[in-house]
Amino acid sequence: MSEEPTSETGTSKVLELERKFSINENSERKLQEVGASCLREKSFEDSYYDSVDYQLTLSDYWLRKREGNWELKSPPEKRKPESDVAQYIETTNAGEIVQYLSAILKTDPTHAGDNADQIAKFVEKTGLQPFAVFRTNRKTYTMEGGFQIDLDETDFGYKVGEIELIVHQNEDVAAALEKIDTLAEKLEFSKPTRILGKMDVYLMQHNPSHYNKLLEAHVLFNKHSKAV
Ligand SMILES: Cc1ncc(C[n+]2csc(CCOP(=O)(O)OP(=O)(O)OP(=O)(O)O)c2C)c(N)n1
Secondary structure, three states, X not given: OOOOOOOOOOOOOEEEEEEEEOOOOOHHHHHHHOOOEEEEEEEEEEEEEEOOOOHHHHOOOEEEEEOOEEEEEEOOOOOOOOOOOEEEEEEOOXXXXXXXXXXXXXXXXXXXXXXXXXXXXXHHHHOOEEEEEEEEEEEEEEEOOOEEEEEEEEOOOOEEEEEEEEEOXXXXXXXXXXXXXXXXXXXXXXXXXXXXXXXXXXXXXXXHHHHHHHHHOOOOOOOOOOOO
């Protein structure tokens, strides 16, 4: 299976570009000033899964169940390395998710299929376990240019924002990264150091040993390290 993002019918893969920023009391006002409008506010629970020896996350694969729906974020074949923007392929198709997981876990995708039940069976067969479970309250803004801006607050007390653009073809990545940076500057979201994600803070609080392994593997980066 190709790891390239594609918009072909029948596949669920998209390339998601996200830049995190700190939220403060001015964030919503700034968003409204640049023409963003609030689309919705919702709450959802995420359960992230991995093997006991963290084979998925140490390879930068993030399998989660969000309100009953399975999703996988995986690294694209090539990333623009100089960017502060997180670049992941997001897959929601069960058969594709099982293919990816089988390759990483080096198991036979015997349960490959196209519904959530097939993933549940695969997860059971391979012994994947939830390693992080938390709830997020999210306020979503949208604005011209296809941007989605999320303001998140978790049930473990962390607040973070992200500017997101979805692209369907690799040729569009460079332009999309520039668009995100331009919007971040307009919103004065420029930042001297890396912003911690929800997972960084969750693991620091709940499983520092797993967090340190991810830092050592350069999958996550601590706040003061230079973005690569
Ligand atoms: C900036 C950055 N973020 C995440 C990672 C790795 N990572 C850790 S957890 C993780 C999975 C998802 O994390 P995140 O995008 O922060 O969650 P969320 O905002 O709830 O997802 P959405 O609703 O946007 O789909 C990843 C990719 C990374 N290496 N760098």
